[in-house]
Amino acid sequence: MQDERGLIEEARRLDGGYHLLKIAAPQIAAAARPGNFVMVRVSPSLDPLLRRPLGILEKRPPYIWLYYQVLGRGTRLLSELRHGDSLDILGPLGNSFPEIAGKRVLLIAGGRGIVPLFHYAQACGERRPLLLLYGGRSRADLLLLDRIKSLRLQGIFVFSEDGSIGRKGLLTDGLEKILKEERPDITLSCGPEAMLARLAAMLRPYRLENHASLEALMGCGFGACHGCAVGTVSGAYRKVCDEGPVFPLEEVRWPT
């Protein structure tokens, strides 16, 4: 874990309020593992006060790539940064997806939930049969498809709610068919809470190994503030930042 001064190599504005940052951060890039995230200080000003947690999309030392959507003041300030600007980045933070040998893995990504799964797929290279089920509201939520195609996955199944790309519907509409036909052993998922809750219910009878990466509001990102608690089925809370962000899907208490 380092508090590193990153240098923005490229800042690209994409459709739908999405942005892609390529940042030179050699120490973080060297240490980052799939599923890790960083806390970025969006402004030198004390307002906004807190850093923002962002998943690492990809790493090729000395670079990391961050892919995010402008959702509020913090991410809007971040989107104003340009090539040559510097940015304080704390990371890599959190746990990572488990090492998996010789199993068929289904990646399930809703919208910007693609971020840690992309990193996982990139790290696997072509060594492993990976499938991707990828959904969003519309084409703008699935902008990384071209970049994903370069990863040569074994299969990509795309859904959009408005039908502007792939099949029309929610990605969960396509899940049963994929589970039956492709017979994955493991799922790794990331996306909106409602999607993950639905996945947890749908996957239960299949008895696969399921891991989900969670998003949370965070104060510090390294376990000090206890602000990012998530409820678990045991009744205890766990910290998304340093006990996660990857949890067994069944362990999380999802809203009903």
Add this chain to the structure above:
Amino acid sequence: MADLSADLGFRVLKNPVITASGTFGYGEEFLSFYDLDLLGAVVMKGIFRQPRPGNPPPRLHETPAGLLNSIGLAGPGSEKLQEIIRGLHARTPVPIIVNVCGEDDDEFAEVAAIFSAMDEVAMLELNISCPNVRKGGACPAQDPGHTARLVRRVKEKISKPLIVKLSPNAADIVGVAMAAQDAGADALSLVNTFLGLAVDLEARKPVFANTTAGLSGPAIKPLALKLVWEVCRKAYVPVIGIGGITSGRDVLDYILVGASAVQIGTINFREPAAAKRIIGEIEAEMERLNINDLSAIRGKLEA
């Protein structure tokens, strides 16, 4: 070279910078950022007798230059904290202060006794001011009578120095401060967080399950500084100033109104090595002001 030492009467700290309870975990979370021995002291996150799950999420809400929190004193319980403290003490000689909590006076006294008996613990801070435990934010530090009873009770059970942490949500914080010191507090620390409210306009509900939450960060500094000044004018025990500190200059502001030391809190989240930077800034600032030690400005506000 300037002398940064901070005299609490019962103990001299190497500098006035203490990390505040709830903002520094159990110290170990910060070991990878800097040598904790640079600090005057560290305060552990507040502890009860038994493990506590804390409040349901959301627990945080960012405000302009501030942070509302409703963590609810989540923690592993006294036994586990003893283990953590032994581990931390083995890695750094920084003085360790335990922030003692309780659901009732009995529990405060019991937890205080447990940690007073530990050689690794330098002093105790009595957290009678957390606004996130009871609905509505009620806490003993809102009542001078209750504060006095509780401090006397705890003092009977311990041999270590006792800091009493005060609430800005008391009608008369100076009255509570006087009650605490007359009952035997060795020092006072203030302020804990200000009670605040955030609402969800769409849902027409409070953001937090506990309705109100505690505000901290740079936004509260002028409010906290004023209360510290008021208490320092009356107190005969040392005062530790807390609230919105982000720079060496902020630290000297608190010393100027009479504080003997300070605690830095929310800035630790934004900048894990903030305390290290701030200690360096105090030194630079003292040089600029041409003062050799903190007593040259402590309580010297001309007002």
